Amino acid sequence: MNINKIAVAGATGRLGRHVAGVLTERGHHVVPMSRATGVDIITGEGLAEALTGVDVIIDVASWHASEQEAATEFFRTSARNLHDHGQRAGVARITVASIIGVDKATAGFLAAKQAHEELLLAGPLPVRILRAAQFHEFVGRLLDWQQGDVAFVPALPTQLVACRAVAEELVDLALDPGAPAPGTPIPEVAGPRKETLAEAAALLGARRGIKVVGTDGSGMPDAEIAAEGAFLPSPHAKLAGPAFREWLDTQP
Template identity: 55%
Template structure:
């Protein structure tokens, strides 16, 4: 049994990571503001990491603004490395997003900066790049709803369950060399490529009309032409979105 810190333990993926670790017999340290630890300021982090073997970082920020999100991720990466080094943490595993290498806007660009900051730190790091989570569909519909219409950005993605991502993060935490040769990360995605517009219609049913809108010009090709799809070495796992949606219902 190992002692594992889950950074962002109360979030969408963090809850699943905590469940998977517990099911596999590990001791979990839940690191979140709700538990008195602030990854951005570093308050409480050093104490939380005492005797921790591995830190799994699934922390996030609600801001999609590039500058705000980048500030969050750079601070969290620096604090995690510093506190982890002093506490004797052996390694860090962090979640990121498939296809962000050429992204220049918004949250995805901030995650790319986060990857760089983590990989530049003193502790060994592995990155798990995931496709968009199933829950994103409902969020996009909600965010874009005006009256009886939901305006949803066009996106091709191999959408994946948050639980599946959590299982992969834990796998990597205890098989640190499972990333492809020469690469600091592996990819996890769902079983097939899908169109967010079609999934939004499936989610909304007869309650809303779905109207596609274009992604930001700078990153339009990435979102609309398959730039977010996994590469040939990716790990693919179900359920499909339709299966997940049915189980949630």
């Protein structure tokens, strides 16, 4: 099947903009789905019309906060609507962006994403999942959430990855005509360098005039297993650059 019309749920978000860009560069017809474009995957407004003639859905829509119950409800509703409307429209499959380590999560947003995977996999359409490491941009959000010239950031191990690299892998997965072999591990993509969130934040903080103090992550969901590397990429993960420092050098 020649795939040329792809709907992107969350197309105006941080990752969605890159996904839409990669698809456009490759000559595909992109249907951007977000409230900004008149399509609401929660209420269903505009969804049937948007999916008319669509071959594949790429789902990168996300909840805006970390509270587990609200995020889970968002993902439950979006999964149901994408499956229901997608099946009626004759969509071939859904490809979704997830997060490395969600299968180990017990609380918080990562546990909501774990539920998201399960809810999508339980639906009628075939589903492909790509798990990614935290994005480079996440470091800036950690600093934005705090006030003053000192920021406290968990010294937890990570392997930060560029949004563009994730978008390219997600598009490749979505458009691959072959079905994954039974037992194939869920694909992962991460950056090329292991570091801690506090180390990366210190690099950005130096540019903003903020002193970064590393913490043990106490109070964060699953901080103990995160410290043990639960959210680092698996051996089969694809590692893609640039590393955080190199990425930061390209930012205004």
